[in-house]
Amino acid sequence: MAELNQDSGGGKKGGKVRSKKQGGRVDLTAMVDLAFLLITFFMLTTSLNKPNAMDVTVPDKNKDDLEDRLEVADDRTTTILLAGDNKIVWYSGMFDTPLEGPETVDYGAEGIRKVLLRRLAEVPQRTGEDLIVVIRPSDDATHRNLVDILDEMKIVNAQKFSLGNILEIENEFLRQHNLLSN
Amino acid sequence: MARAKVKRASTVIDMTAMCDVSFLLLTFFVLTATARQPEALEVDTPASVTQVKIPDDKLGMVTVGDGGKLFFGVKGPQIRTRMLETMSENYNIQFTEEEKARFALMDEFGVPMHNLKQLIAMDMEQRAKPGLQPGIPSDTTNNLSNEMYHWIHAARTATAALYNEQMRISIKGDANEKYPDIKKVIDILQDQNLNRFSLITKLKGGVEAISGDEE
Numbered sequence: 001m002a003e004l005n006q007d008s009g010g011g012k013k014g015g016k017v018r019s020k021k022q023g024g025r026v027d028l029t030a031m032v033d034l035a036f037l038l039i040t041f042f043m044l045t046t047s048l049n050k051p052n053a054m055d056v057t058v059p060d061k062n063k064d065d066l067e068d069r070l071e072v073a074d075d076r077t078t079t080i081l082l083a084g085d086n087k088i089v090w091y092s093g094m095f096d097t098p099l100e101g102p103e104t105v106d107y108g109a110e111g112i113r114k115v116l117l118r119r120l121a122e123v124p125q126r127t128g129e130d131l132i133v134v135i136r137p138s139d140d141a142t143h144r145n146l147v148d149i150l151d152e153m154k155i156v157n158a159q160k161f162s163l164g165n166i167l168e169i170e171n172e173f174l175r176q177h178n179l180l181s182n
Numbered sequence: 183m184a185r186a187k188v189k190r191a192s193t194v195i196d197m198t199a200m201c202d203v204s205f206l207l208l209t210f211f212v213l214t215a216t217a218r219q220p221e222a223l224e225v226d227t228p229a230s231v232t233q234v235k236i237p238d239d240k241l242g243m244v245t246v247g248d249g250g251k252l253f254f255g256v257k258g259p260q261i262r263t264r265m266l267e268t269m270s271e272n273y274n275i276q277f278t279e280e281e282k283a284r285f286a287l288m289d290e291f292g293v294p295m296h297n298l299k300q301l302i303a304m305d306m307e308q309r310a311k312p313g314l315q316p317g318i319p320s321d322t323t324n325n326l327s328n329e330m331y332h333w334i335h336a337a338r339t340a341t342a343a344l345y346n347e348q349m350r351i352s353i354k355g356d357a358n359e360k361y362p363d364i365k366k367v368i369d370i371l372q373d374q375n376l377n378r379f380s381l382i383t384k385l386k387g388g389v390e391a392i393s394g395d396e397e
Contacts (some may be wrong), residue, residue, distance in 0.1 A: 025194070027197075028197035028198060028200075028201045029197060031197075031201055032197050032200050032201050032204055035201065035204035035205050035207075035208050036204050038208050038212075039204060039207050039208050039211055042208065042211035042212055042215050043211055045215060046211065046214060046215045050235045050236060051227060051235075051236055051354070051382045051383065051384055052230065052232045052233060052234055052235060052236065052382070052383050052384065052385055053232070053234050053235065053236040053237075053352055053380035053381070053382055053383075054230050054232040054234070054380055054381045054382075054383050055234070055378065055379075055380045056378070056379055056380060056381055057377055057378050058368060058372060058377050059377070060372075060375070060377055082361070137361040137365075138361070139360065139361060139362050140360070140361075141360070141361040142357065142358050142359060142360060142361065143228060143246070143355040143356060143357055143358070143359040143360075143361065143363075143364050144228040144357035144358065145361070146361060146364065146381075147228040147229075147230050147357075147381055147383055148228065148230075150230070150381070151230040151231055151232070151383075151386075154230075154231065154232065155231060163368075
């Protein structure tokens with residue numbers, strides 16, 4: 001197809017003086033390079049551009065009884081309050097009679113992840129059942145905080161977690177510690 | 183040992199076929215790459231390690247941004263047309279066939295029902311002007327005043343009627359949006375007994391995502 005003069009590479013010293021044909025073989029290497037570069041670019045942008053979807057399941061809302069709660073042993077739960085200023089307050093058990101905490105920690109590997117990993121390891125040992133994490137965002141928490149903490153659940157592989165409404169006493173606690181503005 | 187000198191094969195490789203193939207692929211990718219539509223409301227989604235991509239169809243998306251403004255968009259023109267018909271019945275606003283056709287091409291919108299006609303009449307550049315669309319009104323009731331509730335409901339019934347499938351719903355919130363605004367959307371979904379939804383995030387790159395996977 002494109003090999004117009006097959007014997008141009010030999011360089012034989014023929015007796016005949018041939019008039020050199022113009023533009024026999026074009027070096028396509030650079031063109032192929034460029035084409036592949038562009039292919040790579042378009043391939044990556046088509047798939048990477050798509051946002052990710054993080055699945056969330058929330059407990060069924062019982063409209064008739066807002067205080068409807070499932071009774072669980074308080075040594076199985078860890079409650080995470082998403083306070084303002086990118087801080088987390090966590091405690092175990094009930095807020096009035098906490099078994100541990102409340103303690104203020106940061107997001108990320110050094111903060112809440114350590115707590116969760118420890119609780120995830122010790123709760124099944126002691127009670128034989130999984131840890132239940134209750135996430136309660138305050139009004140000062142941002143969407144980023146919510147996604148971060150749900151992400152953390154995925155990272156530490158916590159199977160049981162739920163998203164709940166913050167209680168007034170918890171709000172009060174956050175206000176006292178300057179972690180909630182109003 | 184002296185060997186007879188083998189004539190070296192020419193190092194010049196015929197690149198023509200390779201070039202052909204690569205440009206064919208290139209053309210394919212260029213054409214399939216969807217041009218990014220101008221978004222009615224730009225939001226900066228938070229990052230997560232989730233690697234599940236959002237589905238391409240049968241998806242309703244509520245965008246929350248710019249201080250709690252709600253926008254709504256549905257994938258699929260047929261669903262949009264059907265949804266608009268339901269809404270025009272609910273709110274007693276009639277749309278012409280042309281308006282329906284134009285609405286079917288709108289990815290996302292955020293205006294109250296009584297301003298929808300004006301929005302449909304605009305062209306795409308005008309619609310994308312930031313701050314032009316005030317967001318879809320919503321409140322905590324299930325009445326007609328909570329337009330967001332009815333849009334989602336209409337989209338879900340349209341999807342169920344057309345494809346006999348559940349519509350997936352996702353919330354695309356700005357990272358700096360306060361939780362009460364997100365909560366408002368979650369409550370609207372829960373009022374329809376929709377307890378499964380997804381949050382749209384972008385991929386978190388770098389060290390943290392990798393170290394996280396080891397745990």
